[in-house]
Amino acid sequence: MTIPKRLPARQAIAEAGFELLSRNPGASLSEIAEHAGVGRATLHRHFASREDLLIALAHQAIAEMDHAAEVACHGAPSHTDALKRCMEALVPLGDRHSFLAHIPLDDDPAITAAFERQAGETRDLVDAARQEGTFAATVPTAWIVQAFDHLLYAGWESVRSGETTPAQAAALAWRTLTHGLGTTRDADGNDL
Structure with a gap:
């Protein structure tokens, strides 16, 4: 059995962002971090603010x-x-x-x-x-x-x-x- 590899944090955050924000534009950074399987601190190391995340995703x-x-x-x-x-x-x-x-x-x-x-x-x-x-x-x-x-x-x-x-x-x-x-x-x- 092959164990699926975990996505790098930035990629996991991006995928979680697309999935959640495409359904709920008001999704919080906490929800995105949780869905990505990372902590808020990790999310903030990659994206300083919600605006930074949105611009990067766009x-x-x-x-x-x-x-x-x-x-x-x-x-x-x-x-x-x-x-x-x-x-x-x-x-x-x-x-x-x-x-x-x-x-x-x-x-x-x-x-x-x-x-x-x-x-x-x-x-x-x-x-x-x-x-x-x-x-x-x-x-x-x-x-x-x-x-x-x-x-x-x-x-x-x-x-x-x-x-x-x-x-x-x-x-x-x-x-x-x-x-x-x-x-x-x-x-x-x-x-x-």
Whole structure:
């Protein structure tokens, strides 16, 4: 039997922070330390304040999501396939996505700029997929982006609760996105 190795303290704190703060943005440092299996003194050796922890988590979440999306989309044959691959890559990072969406870090210009850049990249990819015929022209881009974001979170919740694997959750999220917002045509080829 292999004994699982314990995560280094900083990594354990980060994982606990993502897990707790994505569900409860008001989670205390004591709760995070306890969930990480470290004392408050250890947490404070790594993060001097709650604000320091939140900023570090935001930068980590942005970097992880950027990397996952970049790797997933590399070499995609179409914008639609790139968007689907992003869904597949980002569902397992749903706690990071939720953290960024729910923790107010508007005072940090670097985080705000990175978050806005990610949102712009998603909008651009959705628009390009629409041009390929994936989404109905009558559905606003903002609606599709919101649906994409919420389906990422729903997929992650499904995985977290043990209902699905990451691959199953991503497939269900993609199916919901494209069947719910995709093009539907009548016998004459007109969008319905």
